[in-house]
Amino acid sequence: MLNKPRMLTPGPTPIPAAVRLAMAQDMIHHRKPAFKAVMAETQRLLRPLFGTAQPVLPLSCSGTGAMTAAVTNLFSAGEKVVVVEGGKFGQRWTEIARSHGLVPVVIEVPWGSAVTAQAVKQTLEQHGDAAGVLVQCSETSTGVMHPVREIAAVTRSAETLLVVDGISSVGLSPCPMDEWGVDCLLTGSQKGLMLPPGLALIALSERAWARTATVTPSCFYFNLRAERKNAEADQTLFTTPVSLIIGLRESLRMYEETGLEEVFRKQWALTQMVRTGVSAMGLAPFVAADYGWGLTSIALPGGIDGTAVLAHAAQHYGVIMAGGQDHLKGRIIRMGHMGWVDWGDIAAGLHALAESYRACGGYIGCRDYIEQALQAYNEALLSYAENNPFA
Amino acid sequence: MLNKPRMLTPGPTPIPAAVRLAMAQDMIHHRKPAFKAVMAETQRLLRPLFGTAQPVLPLSCSGTGAMTAAVTNLFSAGEKVVVVEGGKFGQRWTEIARSHGLVPVVIEVPWGSAVTAQAVKQTLEQHGDAAGVLVQCSETSTGVMHPVREIAAVTRSAETLLVVDGISSVGLSPCPMDEWGVDCLLTGSQKGLMLPPGLALIALSERAWARTATVTPSCFYFNLRAERKNAEADQTLFTTPVSLIIGLRESLRMYEETGLEEVFRKQWALTQMVRTGVSAMGLAPFVAADYGWGLTSIALPGGIDGTAVLAHAAQHYGVIMAGGQDHLKGRIIRMGHMGWVDWGDIAAGLHALAESYRACGGYIGCRDYIEQALQAYNEALLSYAENNPFA
CATH class of the missing domain: 3.90.1150.10 (Aspartate Aminotransferase, domain 1)
Structure with missing residues (x-):
């Protein structure tokens, strides 16, 4: 009782009492009207957080699951992707890409430094066939913020999709997808969103959605087109972490109230x-x-x-x-x-x-x-x- | 206030107060000693529930995620598996198998009836090269219980792995893995375990573990060998749904107390x-x-x-x-x-x-x-x- 516990880690973070109490409410069924109302409100509140008019899809997985979902729904085996590797989570992009048969072109950046948009541009000039650029907004292993807005200015005029891991940045620093031209933004629940881990969120741009029509997802569990179809009916493809979604609604209400x-x-x-x-x-x-x-x-x-x-x-x-x-x-x-x-x-x-x-x-x-x-x-x-x- | 809500669905189920309160405790970090202690106790309590001496691995996903993990870690593309299809979740086995390039041999059973061990035996005789049998213990879409013990008596003497979806049966009816000779048993958190959804559990037999050494998992997110290595240090491969694991410990303590x-x-x-x-x-x-x-x-x-x-x-x-x-x-x-x-x-x-x-x-x-x-x-x-x- 001399010290109150204070968790100052880059996720999970402490959870507000309002969120904990919301999560402790009676369980509801994920296919019934009560849940659909939660999903609908959550969808409405999530869009400003991602800065997009597109749906923001909840997935039952960790942030790495959402990274896997992005790679397996936007790219096909054999395709080339540019990866910014300036820390452990940049390396994870490379691992995921390689594991699913993509050909990563790695831009190595010293741990502690940010990539430059110029370096991305030059790499894309050398690899005109690259289908995407994979980058962290905030690289959690070092605390670096990569210049997503400037990179988006490079990719948005090209055919290349910009995929941004926003796990330790969504809700913490600006990354308005539609305004900047980010094609995929994803995050986990245990960072800015003040929730326990176990839920990931992902949104795609219009052209990224178009892209998914040409890709057969290589993992059954991650099927973003099927998730989107379910989200249109305020549902999820598979059973969803109901209590985390209820907590998310509470957290998003706090965001809305504060601005x-x-x-x-x-x-x-x-x-x-x-x-x-x-x-x-x-x-x-x-x-x-x-x-x-x-x-x-x-x-x-x-x-x-x-x-x-x-x-x-x-x-x-x-x-x-x-x-x-x-x-x-x-x-x-x-x-x-x-x-x-x-x-x-x-x-x-x-x-x-x-x-x-x-x-x-x-x-x-x-x-x-x-x-x-x-x-x-x-x-x-x-x-x-x-x-x-x-x- | 005239009616108390009563959720009598086949998952999610109502959550005991002790579990809710445990989940509402201060968040802890998944890489720190406090969490490792929870994992260690959870591991100890899970083994009797699965009837196995092997580790029971928690995954951050729905039950379908664990089914995907089983298929992608035990079998390789091109391999043949026998699927018992007597309902929606039997069909899901077929979909997952097909989606990952396996060749499903389907035993169709009328919805509402159980397969017979004899039918499985005959199918295996016709398909001597089948690497596995995929079945539900309880088929949640109908309420049928398939005869897992009798099927295991057929598969345990063969090279074929028996993979059992125990999503609506683990903790509800007997399925002692080691005693019966089940090679893979998996479940979700929102059924017998009295937790919100968002966590899955999976265990493999010794010979199934041996099998994983010959398979390259086809989805980066589901890597059971890497999960097992982490579990040996009371850890998980990726960030885990901490509050659900804390709730699980509480639920398992209730199981232990009751028997x-x-x-x-x-x-x-x-x-x-x-x-x-x-x-x-x-x-x-x-x-x-x-x-x-x-x-x-x-x-x-x-x-x-x-x-x-x-x-x-x-x-x-x-x-x-x-x-x-x-x-x-x-x-x-x-x-x-x-x-x-x-x-x-x-x-x-x-x-x-x-x-x-x-x-x-x-x-x-x-x-x-x-x-x-x-x-x-x-x-x-x-x-x-x-x-x-x-x-």
Whole structure:
């Protein structure tokens, strides 16, 4: 009882009480009118979140399932796709593509950097037959945000479909599909949407839907055309995670009440808060410039074991953060600031980070890193309209 | 407030309060020690339910996803499989098999009847190269129970793998994998397990695991060998529906406390209760002999519209039942008696059925059908040890 648990990971995130209570309601049957009403309202509320007039389809799977659904419904074996690989989830695109017989053309980007639209353009010029570009909006393994809007400006005038993994960005930073010309956007429930994991969402552009007519889905379970037909009747193809959909409706009502742009403003300000606090401590954000708005990776100096810092923060402060993956294991800490999290939680998270870093041998000279961080938060809120990169 | 809602469908079922409250706890992270402890306990409790010493793997998908996982991990394109098709879910096996390039040899069984082990044996003699037999334990579209134990006696001495869809039977009627020689058993969360949908469970026999070493899974998302490797570390391959797993632990604790055989006894007795009540009303169970223990289909006389009966029961009595599918639409009513449902709910369900049938033009001559049903329930409880077909 000394510490309240605070989950500051890049998903799952804490769940609002309203969502938990909604999910604890009496179960309803997924083929009956009561469920159809939930689906209809959910559809209405999801479209602004994805910035699309197209249906946003719920799938019973993790985010990786939705990535698999995108690849297997938009492309056929033997086709070439350009993959932006700047982290673990970029690599996952390559694995999925290869596993389903596509020919990935990989743009390797150092972990911690964003791809440039120019690099995508050049690759597409070299591979004029590429049927798609697969990219993350936010690469969750590093916290990088790739320039989806600029890449879309390249692909929208070509035959190439732009497929965006928005797992740690939908509802956290702008990615209006129709306006930018994104052909496929997908996400999971356990990030911006403040739900438990187990539900994925996917939307396709008009031309991506046209494309699906020419592709035979290579996995029986993922059939987006059949899902769309069901969605038109406020149904799903197979049994759906009913309680997660009910929770989703609640979460989307919170989004509607607050306003999507207001949530983006909060996310931008939380990001500035973490970056300022971490820099004030004498640590450095791992991503220099092109950072996402839902998590911040923090680079640790050599000699400090990130795994020990995480364990200390969990044990002594109740703050759960994530570590690095693969070659970054132990070298970075990923602090999530997405979902049902606010400035108060982040202030607590910064304190836990600083004290745990110190306990593991690090040096923190500064005494007012929390005040600096909170000031940055307030300033970012006020200057969001001019200063955010989508302004 | 006149009627409490009573969901008597063959899944989803009502959820016990203990499970709902467990699922409403603070979210935990799926890669941290707190989750690993849940997975470890869940694994321990799942094995008796499946009657196996092998791991029982949770997948983030519906039951159809687990069926897809079985087909894509046990068989390769071009291989022949024998499919028992006696309803909508038998047909689904055929669709999945065909969609992944297998060659299904279909044993057609009239909807409402069970296949015989003899028919499976003869088909296997004609198709000595068949790599597997795909069957439902309980065919949810009709309520038939296929003779899995007898089929296993045929397949266990051959090279053929027996793959059993236990979606509406696991935890409801016996299907001990190891003892019977079943090679793959799978289920969904929203049936016997008293959870919301969104989680599937699958277990393989030793020889089925050996088989997976020779198969390249044809869908990236379903990789059972990689899942097993993760399960050995109390993990899952991809992000898992954390709250459903926490709910599962709670449901399995209830199973452990009550005893699996006691739950089977209850299910057997509820089945006798529904069959007796329905017969006393002058209606006939759709399945004459080989019936499952989780749902009972009721045949309606010509001229009675089953859809209208269902709507009346829902509107005037708060009782939600399911109708027939495909050519049985409007002709049968499927009353679920699985999950968090007891004799009191079934008494209410029988009353709603009788009154709604009457309101839609049916004739009920009998006045004491509820008493007869309850008597049958009590007698079945007492005589379970001698009278159930697995005695």
